Amino acid sequence: MTMRLAFVPGATPDKWARAWRDRFREPLELVAVEEDDQRQVLLDGRADLVLARLPLETDDLFCIPLYEELPVVVVSKEHPAAAYEELTAADLADEQFALGVPEGVPSGVEQLPFPSMSVKEAVEVAASGTAVVVVPMSVARLHHRKDVTHVVVTDLPTTRMALAWRKEVDDDRTQAFVGIVRGRTSRSSR
Missing domain, CATH: 3.40.190.10 (Periplasmic binding protein-like II)
Known part of the structure; x- marks a missing residue:
């Protein structure tokens, strides 16, 4: 068996x-x-x-x-956050989130009404520069593309x-x- x-x-x-x-x-x-x-x-x-x-x-x-697993934010390689090794939740306050605002991130802007999507689709949106995605590091690695990077968010829960x-x-x-x-x-x- x-x-x-x-x-x-x-x-x-x-x-x-x-x-x-x-x-x-x-x-x-x-x-x-x-x-x-x-x-x-x-x-x-x-x-x-x-x-x-x-x-x-x-x-x-x-x-x-x-x-x-560490939480990371997936961003376009052109995004200003791509220059950092670590960020805090407060650093993400003015971002659009393709999969919704994660718990612990103070949302400083009205969110766009993104349709329901898979993580792979959300990473595609992040690659376009329209939004960012917060996921566990292993998921970011699974959906890695040449046009995105991920940055650890130090104060979000693992x-x-x-x-x-x-x-x-x-x-x-x-x-x-x-x-x-x-x-x-x-x-x-x-």
């Missing part, structure tokens, strides 16, 4: 998938999912585990926080990545994968 690991954009399951393949004969299938689907993929059985971006409603899930799985499916093979994620070697015990 194949173990299925879902992951959201920006997550990098490669090192854990490689360790799984080195230790177990059971195949591991990687399943890319959008953030909006990260919980549902577990509930409907399309995946056994998910590398998810918190927050995630976990009443019926086990969830292990893994690491934090996002957290976690490994989640259904409580009712907490079996030996799930725990074997959890052990890999937690850094256990093939010779260590729980």
